Amino acid sequence: SAVISQKPSRDICQRGTSLTIQCQVDSQVTMMFWYRQQPGQSLTLIATANQGSEATYESGFVIDKFPISRPNLTFSTLTVSNMSPEDSSIYLCSVVGLDYRSDTQYFGPGTRLTVL
């Protein structure tokens, strides 16, 4: 079956810096999404990564803080900018269109970010 990978798997960063997280799928997919999961919480959708155009952000999330790229149908990046300790979370990408279930989301393994 297709594989969704994320890099890095975890990182510890200093406040004020930025981190770019990569999501790679080994087959073309229709949609890609980015989620955040804060400690002990459920998942919150950050944005839809649109191929070749600007991402669509959910309420409470802005492009300046979470710039997203999706240059093709298998790859996307999420940058967490000007980080603060409140950004410590697991960041997950998900995809739709991975197999015959054209409407099911499949998730990557996540990137655990700790901001000091």
Added chain:
Amino acid sequence: LAKTTQPISMDSYEGQEVNITCSHNNIATNDYITWYQQFPSQGPRFIIQGYKTKVTNEVASLFIPADRKSSTLSLPRVSLSDTAVYYCLVGGGSNDYKLSFGAGTTVTVRA
């Protein structure tokens, strides 16, 4: 996106059947019902998806009544490794495929 309500936690013992019921009164006509399993520090894993009646796969069964305002995930003969958070989601019926995660149900299986 339709809101879902499910129990915060459930306890069970190895070998028992676990049934988790989710309420989704505002489900839209085109929405699917999807369940995910999440272990600590891992991404959610797809378990099962259905639209109506009953769906069964090698892992679980999903029961959906005719009015589709609720659904029940059934895990047969659970083991310690089934201890996880289980999320019920409704959506995906529109072209944006967005999902709204609730709090989930923490299932703890004891020996």
